Amino acid sequence: MQKLVNTHGIIGVADLTTELGVTEMTIRRDLKELEEEGLIQRIHGGAKLPKNLSKKELSHSEKQEINTSEKIYIAKQIASLIESDDTIFLGPGTTIEMVYDYLQVTPMRVVTNSIHVFNKFNQSNMYDLILIGGSYRERTGAFVGSIANQALSKLRVRKAFIGVNGINHNNLFTSNEEEGTTQSIIMDNAQETYIVADYSKIAKEDFFGFYDLDKTTAIITDENLTTVQKQVLEQYTRVIN
Template identity: 45%
Template sequence: MLKSERLKEILQAVSTQKFVTVDELAKVLDVSNMTIRRDLNELAKSDKILRVHGGAQLISDQSKTEKSYKQKREIHGKEKIEIAKRACNLIQENESIYVGPGTTLELMVANLKLKHLRIVTNSLPVFEAARNNMNDYDLIMIGGSYRRISGAFLGALANAELKTMSFSIGFVGVNGIKNNALTTANLEEGQTEGIGLDHSQMKFVVADNSKLNHSDFHQFYDLNDVDGLITNRGIDPEVEKHYSQYTTVYK
């Protein structure tokens, strides 16, 4: 079977079943799993499918509206906990850290075991998670215009405050990463996160593997300019290799 015919068969399968696995496609098309992974990555790069762990799913199956932080808490919970604990290991005692909005970052600050930290955030849910941590951290809440859907404070006031500060490490979440582009749903929220990263000596982005090869409305930062992408162990080897050309992948 020609490659063009194989790609058409894959698209038809994804369109009909909404989700297909690499194993299923390899068996039906009588090719290796590696060949199917290459085909899926090619289709994902052209925005014809959404690449997910173990297979692919229909892009139109994804919600076109941004989910609230409460809804996001229910998605990929196991992966987020894994990533959050890995991120905790990058932090050392007595550091000042910037933590942007995101449910994985809520879990990160909730799981911190260090005794002495300064945590600065513009996310109300992250602030609450840090406040409820058993350790008595020095917490700073950045003010600004409140965006209810994400629980983040942003805009001119938030940006001005962040520009006066310096951090040992900055952590941000994303709605999607496509090649070198870190993307989010809201321009102002992305701008505020970008300033937090700019004022951090070390910069990290946290994203479970479902966010990879997927983009949202606004590109707010370049993956080449961060020190690491922290993701879960379920990342496809070829996807990991692709993103390793932009930054260090921690999994």
């Protein structure tokens, strides 16, 4: 159980019962014991890391295996917000990569600094596709740094969809300062900015805080968001779930 909390950062009781094949009563009892040992922190409906901090940045392949159903749900929500003739920016992230599978509109211009997003959209000739270059981060498949930043500073997009590693009150977090800086530039140059985060990213921090939630249009998340978590987020922006 502790390993699952360490891997996800935050996880619900329902997910733990499914993963471990035991009763909810057993899960809650074990969570209580782990909290008493200082290994986890119990929250409403689940548990999270005690220091509210990710232990490591997961690789692209590791992220693909986590919360798949939630990511599909969010990707469909994103696709529903995109209209014909939009110019959009799609940032790095395994959830955002899935948007291609659910889009039903053309024509459209897609700008991205993610090689994985680019590879998905490059399967079709229906989109005007622009890949922003720069220094390549193999761990996430993102192009970052001064070259990417200079290119993005000159662009204007209608909608930007940005993934994060954590959201805590008004702060958005990622694992790498270069990725955060690059994303903040296009967020400033977008008419509408949408934060993409499944429930496991809520009430969680990471290494680099790169943007304020109240400067965004909305956060797109999934149905596992608790009522309390939604109320907290709605103090800063609109919640779509």
